[in-house]
Amino acid sequence: MSSGNLLASIPESLSEELFETLAQADDVKIERIVSASHASPEGFWYDQPQHEFVLLVEGEAVLRLEGEADPRHLKSGDFVNIPARQKHRVESTSTEGKTIWLAIHYGS
């Protein structure tokens, strides 16, 4: 049985975002993402075949959803349930300390 702490085992230095699968079965994948002032590349949009429920566990981030006038400023505890094919991108994450996400990819 896997277990752990989402706030632990954070590398001091991260040149790229860190993606770790915590659980997976059928069409579901649960992962931890650690960002260190990372953002989606200029002009890049995630366009995913599955829904994504994303929880900001620690830190801060700015999430842009295609079709929305304003980006969303996320803080600890904020979640967004992003439907499949809803294009989105991360405009920025906190430059001070790490930003930790829990993402659940599900459905189709």
Place this chain on the structure above:
Amino acid sequence: MSSGNLLASIPESLSEELFETLAQADDVKIERIVSASHASPEGFWYDQPQHEFVLLVEGEAVLRLEGEADPRHLKSGDFVNIPARQKHRVESTSTEGKTIWLAIHYGS
């Protein structure tokens, strides 16, 4: 698109644990659970047909898994991926403030 904050909209008084479905599709259900010093009834064990990935977001809890010698003391950020049919029970939750969980029921 549903969104919110897991730490918000917590009722001041809770006679029973609060279960709220945040997202659902196919065989996946994502829910917030708010406990206020609640515990599983004496002698009761959860015995579920699906896996349950549970994250303790805020507060403290003691989780007992059948077959383990010692209960697990959970704090913020701790997660446990409980396999289907792994019997478990909540021995206690914090008596000071609320305990907030994110639970993902998935697979079969």
